[in-house]
Amino acid sequence: MNNLLFDFIVDKSAKTVFVNKQFDAELNLVWDAFTKREILDQWWAPKPWLSKTKVMDFKVGGHRFYAMVSPEGQEHWSMQEYIAISPKTNFKFLNAFADKDGNRNLPGSDWDLNFSEENGITKVEISIYNESLERMEQMIEMGFQGGFTMTLNELDNLLETLKK
């Protein structure tokens, strides 16, 4: 990570996670990275997982139907329904787990993403409201069990070794 802002704040009583991040890129690019499927799939899934978008129609009432694919090829599907879009400023969606046919498993979480640019640095402020924290826990268990966590732990160990 560089020295640009990265905040991760969990407000348990408000059942909301706040994620704020600055990027060394202009607003147009960052907006595209969050709203175009071919760019989204390049970064949305933490490696070695893959993001695979099957359908994406970025407009109010439209959906993004995508899978997080594990290194073993297991697919975890999610459906995001776009609720509001203000180009290059804000968009909101309802995120829910789904089966491979796109049937949603509600309740989901409400996502609100704000974009702003200052001096060529773009800030993205994300809030994720979950009806239940239990569901947030499930989010981790379902998508990132085993493989991903293990990779991170290995990376941590590796970094620790390198520091010495």
Add this chain to the structure above:
Amino acid sequence: MRRDIFQAIADPTRRAIIALIALQAMTPNAIAEHFDTTRQAVSKHLRILSECELVSQKQEGREIYYSLEIHKMKEIDKWLEQYRKIWETRFDQLDEVLSVLKKEQK
């Protein structure tokens, strides 16, 4: 019935009970004095907290004292830390994608 640790902290009264007994072990009566609710309601919250293994009980004479299981609370933080790391990794990847896109633009 399996109780979930997040269910335990989802309720404001239970969070207040956790904050109280984090300082010292207390009897249900002593806990109830801090709330504008019945002793029964407090007992119910304590039962849920016990089922989540967030509190433990200790008999002393005729009184039962409840205390907080600190290591269980730490589990929550550990779990949240994982979630934070997912975002960190995701954004590292996005940083890279953006730098490639920037070069392509020039």
